[in-house]
Amino acid sequence: MDLASSIGGKIQKGEVLSAVDKYEKYHVSYGGQEEERKSNYSDMVNKYYDLATSFYEFGWGESFHFATRWVGESLKESIKRHEHFLALQLGLTPGQKVLDVGCGIGGPLREISRFSSTSVTGLNNNEYQITRGKELNRLAGVDKTCNFLKADFMKMPLPDNSFDAVYAIEATCHAPDAYGCYKEIYRVLKPGQCFAAYEWCMTDSFDPNNQEHQKIKAEIEIGDGLPDIRLTTECLEALKQAGFEVIWEKDLASDSPVPWYLPLDKSHFSLSSFRLTTVGRLFTRNLVKALEFVGLAPKGSQRVQDFLERAAESLVEGGKREIFTPMYFFLARKPESDSN
Known part of the structure; x- marks a missing residue:
């Protein structure tokens, strides 16, 4: 029932179906163009997260990201470790002021704040996710050290040199321009301090002339609210252009045990992540269909479930072919003497 009442986020229930129509038309499968997605990225991404957030939380929990994983480690454990790894790479120390760029409903910022005893501000342009995040902060008892700011990460209403560290977890892939996004992060970061991120990217194995590769890329874009998925090399170049010194970078997916x-692979079954399995997704699909039929979930809910499922299948295919990674990691530093 919580899932049914949350579908659509801040979109009026009677307008969910038309929002799905508008969202789908941004994408290649429905005749959309990359330039249109980039020029209207804020509307596209907001519609996506209004429509998809409740499904994410229902199936995935509070942290909407993937993780490297050890044999014998649960998905939940791997996600926490992935967040702790980021905090350790940034060298976070108690009392520091940290910015989470594109924070979702705040699962990672709550974990990182508790792990490192820092104050974390989550920046997000989606009102529904912020409302949900504030409630989860209150329930977790971290509302004194964790807060949210509704803003576009391409033009942050924040002063220069104001944060001790900045991170982004599978979020700046929504930016229409990596350089513009990284430049804003550079501006608000204090000199000598670091920015770390996990980026969604196409790898060097991606062939733009391969129709199967292009189809996988397009399905991931529509299923995950992305204007365009950049190559790892494009992200690296944008970082350097923005003024960062790159300390190290690597596709961490390449050697995950x-x-x-x-978790999304149909051939895999797990009780610990049941809702992500084939059986669990079938259950969710039928549940949403029934809720929509009786009027408890808004019309269009099943279509959201459908494009999320297609994205899951393409993520698995992209991962198996090694043409896509959700964890191109980099640690970059803003020079002490900022000449930009």
Whole structure:
């Protein structure tokens, strides 16, 4: 029932179906163009997260990201470790002021704040996710050290040199321009301090002339609210252009002992992540269909479930072919003497 009442986020229930129509038309499968997605990225991403957030939380929990995983480690454990790894790479110390760029409903910022005893501000342009995040902060008892700011990460209403560290977890892939996004992050970060991120990227194995590769890329874009998925090399170049010194970078998916896409793989069954399995997704699909039929979930809910399922299948295929990664990691530093 919580899932049914949350579908659509801040979109009026009677307008969910038309929002699905408008969202789908941004994408290649429905005749959409990359430039249109980039120029209207804020509307597209907001519609996506209004429509998809309740499904994410229902199936995935509070942290909407993948993780490297050890044999014998649960999905939940791997997600926490992935967040702790980021905090350790940034060298976070108690009392520091940290910015989470594109924070979702705040699962990672709550975990990182508790792990490192820092104050974390989550920046997000989606009103529904912020409302949900504030309630979860209150329930977790971290509302004194964690807060949210509704803003566009391409033009942050924040002063220069105001944060001790900045991170982004599978979020800046929504930016229409990596350089513009990284430049804003550079501006608000204090000199000598670091920015770390996990980026969604196409790898060097991606062939733009391969129709199967292009189909996988397009399905991931529509299923995950992305204007365009950049190559790892494009992200690296944008970082350098923005003024960052790159300390190290690597596609962490390349040597994960357990494949990052395993929770979405139809051939895999797990009780600990049941809702992500084939049986669990079938259950969710039928549940949403029934809720929509009796009027408890808004019309269009099943279509949201459908494009999320297609994205899951393409993520698995992209992972198996090694043409896509959700965890191109980099740690970059803003020079002490900022000449930009």
